[in-house]
């Protein structure tokens with residue numbers, strides 16, 4: 001693959017991770033993820049963000065530097081917007097290959113360069129508003145955007161081109177092939193990256209939504225022509241699209257989101273399962289879209305994406321040993337860690353000789369600010385009364401969701 005030119009003297013360098021590893025050691029990326037770096041070339045040369053030694057990413061980077069006839073030893077500055085090792089894991093080797101390059105990062109970033117890589121020399125700490133003149137009309141302006149995604153994070157802006165190197169902000173999962181720019185993608189590809197940007201947001205960024213809103217506000221004074229993130233495609237035709245998408249995702253943090261429901265269910269012997277269709281039928285009668293996830297078969301990465309986007313949740317699970325069906329407890333714990341708060345929720349499920357799921361559900365979700373409808377809980381197999389009860393309650397939930405959703409599409 002060749003480096004792609006974004007503007008005169010500005011190039012995108014990308015490596016796809018497709019070896020089946022989990023992102024952050026926990027999130028599936030069956031369609032891969034790209035690690036993007038950028039070159040800004042004036043009289044001096046800056047490389048913005050690095051890679052980890054992962055699925056041959058350093059080799060991909062060097063091939064693309066070769067494609068623009070830029071030996072790694074010629075790099076004057078390495079800009080580290082963010083120290084998470086997906087963007088810095090190769091730093092020790094890079095420093096050995098190019099000891100003259102000065103590392104430029106925030107003060108907190110400099111501390112992480114020291115703690116992760118034991119490097120303290122030729123490290124420059126910059127703060128919001130600081131600039132670096134590369135010559136030939138190219139300049140870099142730094143702006144801290146703490147907690148998008150780690151506390152040390154900053155973005156880098158190049159005023160002559162209007163390119164914003166936004167690091168994790170405005171990124172997505174998904175490998176990037178020959179089509180790097182938004183205007184090169186088919187509508188199917190756009191749909192794919194939209195799905196994967198939501199899942200990326202829900203998995204990686206959701207907990208920091210308030211900081212996303214602050215960052216967007218802070219950057220609103222910049223004249224941005226191109227969004228160049230560290231994962232995913234480059235937005236040059238319509239950068240506003242990905243900014244607006246992130247603003248919308250961040251707004252879900254308060255609870256009311258899309259007029260949709262996520263149904264999460266698990267069953268031991270099929271008695272709870274028998275009511276899933278009743279739940280779907282109630283939601284369908286009210287015309288509310290629903291995404292269904294069976295647990296433990298579905299990875300929580302996907303459940304987080306749809307739960308984050310939904311205003312309503314339906315939980316179907318039996319009691320297990322006087323407590324909740326354990327896979328549901330795990331999912332609910334993860335929803336709390338990612339701050340899926342403020343939802344409208346209905347629960348149904350069976351028990352054998354004693355209930356108990358309700359008590360644990362209350363304990364786990366005590367701080368989630370969830371509003372619960374009355375549950376339908378039953379001993380053994382469901383009767384017609386429970387079929388009707390679940391359907392009716394789901395209709396009530398759907399009405400509530402339509403009334404309280406922030407967006408109706």
Ligand code: FEO
Pocket residue numbers: 082084086087149150168230231
């Ligand atoms: Fe892509 Fe937070 O690192």
